Amino acid sequence: MISAAVLRGFGTLTRTRAAFTAPLAVRCYSHAKVETDEEFDSRWVTYFSKPDLDTWELRKGMNTLIGYDLVPEPKILDSALRACRRLNDLASAIRILEAVKDKSGPHKEIYPYVIQELKPTLQELGISTPEELGIHKA
Template sequence: MFRNTVVRAQNLLKNNLQPTISRNIATSQKLASSHSTETDEQFDQRYENFFNQKDIDGWDIRRGVTDLWGHDLVPEPKILIAALKACRRVNDFALSVRILEAVKDKCGGRPDIYPWIIQELRPTLTELGISTPEELGYNQPELHTESVFNL
């Protein structure tokens, strides 16, 4: 909320302090629409191609995953498979587990999406030797107790 106020104040100051530029309608450029014309298949293919780059490194994988997570969607299994294989190419087991944790978080606790994604990823997880966060015991804190009186 505070950020919105600061951004609005900056925009107000910037608009009021800059000299106004008159545009010639005939030569001004057409303002682009904020809506993307990319189809779902093109979106999936773009991220799959990004993660399938041969010279990708850990920083690029993190950048791609962060960008992917910025969208309001749960990634398709084929994108996740490409990301997990990229993690294997750079030998980053921890990043692959973090991706799986983030997928679970992206599913929002819906009981039908995450098990389906794990089911689709299972052959790849087995091939790459990657354990799910649940198999590693990351789904519960290390010192988890049912009651404080059990200490």
């Protein structure tokens, strides 16, 4: 038998004849406006372009962005790489490129496309790709 103190800890449980049941699940749907792809891209470009962005915010933003079920657009990555240059953080720039390669998964055409689009930025900022540095994953 479960004591009354334990039942108080489970405030949502109700007792019905020696059996305990949980309340039914309730779904709360959001009525918020759906963000378009352009708004999404613009929001992240703006985030990485903040002049007072620090290394912690850069890493947090990239972790959040990489957590989504997508490969970031080159314009977002351009902004993130420029933030790495402002912060003098080459290691984060390389990690960003490695994360993009990893996120591309089995779609082998995505990563070369992203690198092709970022090539002018990489040359301008003096950032080498993981391949140019000889960093290969087995």
